[in-house]
Amino acid sequence: MSSSRKQQGNSEHQMPRHQAGPFKVIKSTSPEDLKLINYIFYSSLDESEIVVHCNHNYLTRSQLRTLRPQTCLDDNVISVMSDALTLAERRKKKGYINWYLPIFFSECAYDTSECISFAKKHMFRENYMSALFSCEKMYVPVFDKERRHFYLFVLHMKKQVVEIWDSLAKSSGSSVDKRLPNMLAILDILFEDDIQQNYPDGWSFASFSVDRSPNVPQQTNGYDCGVYVIKFMLAPEEATKPDFVFDSDTERLDVVLRLLDGNVNSCRNELAAKAEAYFLRSSGTNDSLRIYVQNMDEETANKYSLLKGINADVNPALNQM
Template sequence: MIISLILLFSSIFEVSKPTSPEDWKLIQYVFDSSLNGSEIVVQCKNYYLTRVELCSLRPQTWLDDNVLSTMSDAVTLVKKKMKYPLNWYLPISFAENTDDPRKCISFAEKHRIKENYMLDLLCCEKVFVPVFDEERSHFFLYVLQLKKKVVEIWDSFAASSQSDWGDRRLHNLVNGCVRMSYLVTLVNHCSNGL
């Protein structure tokens, strides 16, 4: 088991080609702490990252949640160009707003979650939702496999998701996704049992 995990991680993080001198210049520019920290260095459709936020990717620093939401935005933009996008990549703000049904739907409408992140429900296989556990100051990821009716919890600290808080959050999140599915208006044609 441990060997297979090591092989999995080594294949995921393997750099397939050397970094070009131009790429190194870009990396040095983006992470140069002597430059203006409020400069926007990454811009997507709905989110952007300043140098300070992006520098939270450095080792042994607290990850800025805006990095996760910007990544969701960037991946969604790429996947929308595919003929059949199979997954939804929701921003962290979605999980933060699933506790109350009215709040969830008004939040989704205000931030255009359906239009920006939720593509064709009938084709959707997985929904990736980053979650922040405030108690432990820790991020983890729910992966809802809609067709298999399975929820995976990707968490480096197992205790974060194995608590009453985690159970409640998961229940609210699944219900939030179901409510969002109604907004997509395809639920009438799809009975996924969530």
């Protein structure tokens, strides 16, 4: 990390923090988002309840809670984010698009034939990809079992390069994951017709060169790698700026709210109603919520007071706080 990035990182951590559930973040959170956060992180409700459903994957409350601070991420969070980004890309009306594969694509790539069968059975090409000539970049998240670490392959179609985005690059040395050649061979088979019809002789995924991106920010702990991977998929340009500073709680909360409150979550409206009901029901009786409200920063407490005024007629218990 450069000295300027270190200095900014220190100043960021010295800034006043706003409490949002278990997160201490730089910017304040809206009252409606606070209700969602409270419902997910401050309740003793069913751990198996599905709180995010996006296209082909879903997240339970238990899985989403792995986004709480200083916690290793459940890999399904990354796959659901891939689903969400895929839906967003497909809504583009024109131009090239990016592809975001779920993490189980790389997980099954140890065996080429098995992975091809798996990809065809689960319609990977139809569900996560499209016509090859329309793809600009392909993002493939990977989990390294030996290092217990998530990182990312970024395939650049025009440059025919695979970039390795690894937030713990030093721990990997110079070796390249043995699954990468398999994944490239699998893509050649899945897109055999496209390649023959639209690309010059000799073009193949297997011929892509491999490069380690030198500007990838590096994590300083052992639990943020999955959140880094999501950040790399969401905002690669921002993440590689010299002055970018990764703030763990802020990035984790951003992912939580993108998944819960995004328009790709088919549970969104039902979840908001449940969060509102839980807020009204628990505000007057839940001791942990009382403590949480007492510890709020002034700005957030003012927002909460506004909510009390709005909802006091509905739930008189709010006036007792």
